[in-house]
Amino acid sequence: MSEKVKGERLTPLAHNLVKLNNFFWAQRQKTVFNISIPYQYQALNDSVPGATASNAIKNFRIAAGEMKEAYGGRVFQDSDVYKWLEAVGYYLGVEENPELESIADEIIDLIQRAQQEDGYVNTYFTVAAPLERWNNLRDLHELYCAGHMIEAAVAYYHGTGKTKFLTIACRFADYIETVFGSETSKKQGYDGHEEIELALVKLFKTTGEERYLALSKFFIDERGMQPHFFDSEEENRKQEATKHDYSYYQAHMVEYDYAYFQAHQPVREQETADGHAVRAMYLYSGMMDIAIHTGDGSLYKACKKLWNNIVSRRMYVTGGIGSIAHGEAFTYDYDLPNDKAYTETCAAIGLVFFAQRMLHYEVDREYADVIERVLYNGALSGISLDGTKYFYVNPLEVWPESIEKRKDNYKKRLRSTRQEWYGTACCPPNIARLISSLGHYMYSSNDREVYAHLYIDSEANVKINGRNISIIQKTNYPWDETIQIQVNPENESEKFTFALRIPGWCRQATLSINGKLVDIKSSLKQGYVYLDRLWKNGDSINLQLAMPIEKIQANVNVRVNAGKMALQRGPVVYCLEEVDNGSNLPDISISQHAEFSSYFDHELLGGVTVIETEGKRVSNMTEEDILYKPLEIETRTVQIKAVPYFAWCNRTPGEMLVWIRRH
Secondary structure: OOOOOOOOOOEOHHHHHEEEEOHHHHHHHHHHHHHHHHHHHHHHHOOOOOOOOHHHHHHHHHHHHOOOOOOOOOOOOOOHHHHHHHHHHHHHHHHHHHHHHHHHHHHHHHHHHHHHOOOOHHHEEEEEEEOOOOHHHHHHHHHHHHHHHHHHHHHHHHHHOOOHHHHHHHHHHHHHHHEEEOOOOOOOOOOOOOOOHHHHHHHHHHOOOOHHHHHHHHHHHHOOOOOOOHHHHOOOOOOOOOOOOOHHHHHHOOOOOOOHOOOOHHHHOOOOOOEHHHHHHHHHHHHHHHHHOOOOHHHHHHHHHHHHHHHHEEEOOOEEEEEHHHHEOOOOOOOHHHHHHOOOOHHHHHHHHHHHHHHHOOOHHHHHHHHHHHHHHOOHHEEOOOOEOOOOOOOEOOOHHHHOOOOOOOHHHHHEEEEOOOOOOOOHHHHHHHHHHHHHHHHHEEEOOEOOOOOEEEEEEEEEEEEEEEEEEEEOOOOEEEEEEEEEEEEEEEEEEEEOOOOOOOOOEEEEEOOEOOOOOHHOOOEEEEEEEEEEEEEEEEEEOOOOOOEEEEOOOHHOOOOOEEEEOEEEEEEEEEEHHHHOHOOOOOOOOOOOOOEEEOOOOOOEEEEEEEEEEEEEOOOOOOOOHHHOOOOEEEEEEEEEEHHHOOOOOEEOOOOOOEO
């Protein structure tokens, strides 16, 4: 019997039961719906001038026998199409768009035509390597692509009610079940890039088929066991001596050790977040799914250790994770360089997935705080304000000349401006599916409680004891500290507990119901204030979250940030840009006793709150013919302007800096 850990079990509110109304996130979701999704469709069809060719849709046409060309792109190119379809599924669950739905249906028909008789779907192996199925799970992303298909099919089913794509995905999952399992006749293995694990749980929740849950658990339980699956499959490849050339992938993958794949130990024995950051987040999310649905507390305990290691030692102030380009990976505790921060957009998004599952197992604001930190900073920076350009890498300090002229491996991957598309284009559709499904992260419930995790101007419908509760939020968060919430039970009145998160960044909060002050401290538990009462139609909650400008310092072990500060207001981390402050941003320093002012600029960057203060610059080391001289510092006072990190590089390209010297 599985060991169980006591904790609350919550169900997230379906994204299509939440309508974003105005302001911050509604604007961004509208941009994704109206601009990003059509733009990405063009990119997937190789129709964006100047953008890197995708070949993604073309590969499906080739696999379906409708074109006679060679396979194009990466081995995991199918997953870009699936993530795009997943975003479309979320969109159609919120708004009707017959034209887009018709386009998506055509792509689903194409996927069906590319599906093999046994249910298998993968354009790379169908077109380029038909004899190599399941031969190199370590490197070639077969189950990863299958997982993204399943996630897309589930989202499209919930968004439209149509079953065709779900049937395609179930056929594929059923076939996978015949290949993998504990039986001696099956492969006792798993994919090098986790994704199938969490996808199968979504399929289980949608279909009720427990064998999908069991297969997910099998993949998780097998990872890292000895004798090592990756060794045995490599030996099998050598013995088979096939003619297919794997040289590209082996040259790029065999240099990594088992930790790169989170396969260096059985998952329950892992205590530090290691290896490829995206893979790690998808694995940990799958582990928590199994913990939630089977009561396996040993998986929760392992994930709790991994979580603590990430958020206390290996996460950037922006919520970005994965600090090194080599392997797109975690390195070691407190290794958080700013100008070499890799912090892939997909890794930040994966951290949202992991945090939400931890939150649903154990109610604690620290998980929702991280979701919020990532959403407003490390993930949102990955997409331009106009929705058509993307960052793969999200550093915290940028010097464009260094990027252009230094030829080291990291600088080759870093960009000082967002790109139209990438050869490895996982991030653009990933950020699109996250923003499209944002309502999914706002509320959770069980049979007696409703939890508000995020504050967004919106309308939502939650069920308690089978009855609808309408919850209306009115707020200009994150710029405004006021959140007004109206509660409208279906039956005029309903007794239940409404729990509101008091963010960890907020030092002073006030709360009232129908104008009567509530003592927050007496009802506060793990960062949530629990309001247990008979709720009546029109009951009004007013929550004030004080948002002073905070000077943030890093742990002393983060050596690159010694003597530096970052600026944060509410959940938003700020940065300096060259366009506002001139070049050589590291020369700027701010007093640790500095006073700040802030104001909302409607015209700047789509409307943002700006921070201003006085700073210092060195004024006596400007002679170009003197490189060094005896210390004799002269400074001049300068005005400093900081803007939200997520919005940097949407104006004139230039330098950017998050961590500022202090004096």
